[in-house]
Amino acid sequence: MKKVFLDSSIFFSACRSKSGGASNILMRCRKKEIQGYISTHVIFEIKKPTHLLSQKEKQRLNFLVLQFKLEIVQEPTVKEVKNATKYIKRKDAPILAAAIKSKVEYLITLDRRDFMKQTVKDYSKPTNHFKVLKSAKIYRSWI
Numbered sequence: 001m002k003k004v005f006l007d008s009s010i011f012f013s014a015c016r017s018k019s020g021g022a023s024n025i026l027m028r029c030r031k032k033e034i035q036g037y038i039s040t041h042v043i044f045e046i047k048k049p050t051h052l053l054s055q056k057e058k059q060r061l062n063f064l065v066l067q068f069k070l071e072i073v074q075e076p077t078v079k080e081v082k083n084a085t086k087y088i089k090r091k092d093a094p095i096l097a098a099a100i101k102s103k104v105e106y107l108i109t110l111d112r113r114d115f116m117k118q119t120v121k122d123y124s125k126p127t128n129h130f131k132v133l134k135s136a137k138i139y140r141s142w143i
Contacts, residue, residue, distance in 0.1 A: 001035050002035070003102075005095075005098065005104040007042065007095055007109035011042075011046050012061075015057045015060040015064060036068065037073050038073070041094040041095060043065065046065060084100070084123075092115065095107075096120065096123075
């Protein structure tokens with residue numbers, strides 16, 4: 001079974017569209033076709049901007065978090081997060097560090113600007129053996 005770490009952007013995309021790549025990734029987690037991982041930091045990021053969502057989107061977001069059989073990983077240490085800041089912006093370092101710590105095959109995100117940089121790919125590839133992918137791309141490759 002493939003193991004994937006999900007960034008908060010996947011949840012926001014999935015709560016707005018039931019048929020997109022992000023929703024399909026979460027549905028595969030629910031069906032136990034893949035194992036999804038998140039951190040408490042991801043949960044915090046999901047809950048923080050809910051004032052920007054409609055009531056229907058808030059309900060779907062809560063449903064996605066609670067019902068989709070995701071494993072919450074141990075938070076990275078301060079040292080692990082600090083090390084990740086060498087390769088990515090400080091705001092995204094807890095996500096990168098948690099993904100590395102969880103030993104997943106893929107980190108799935110829609111944040112192309114920060115996570116798709118070559119420095120992040122180089123950092124995650126040789127020692128941690130996972131790839132950073134955009135959800136639609138990974139979904140197409142698994143069909």
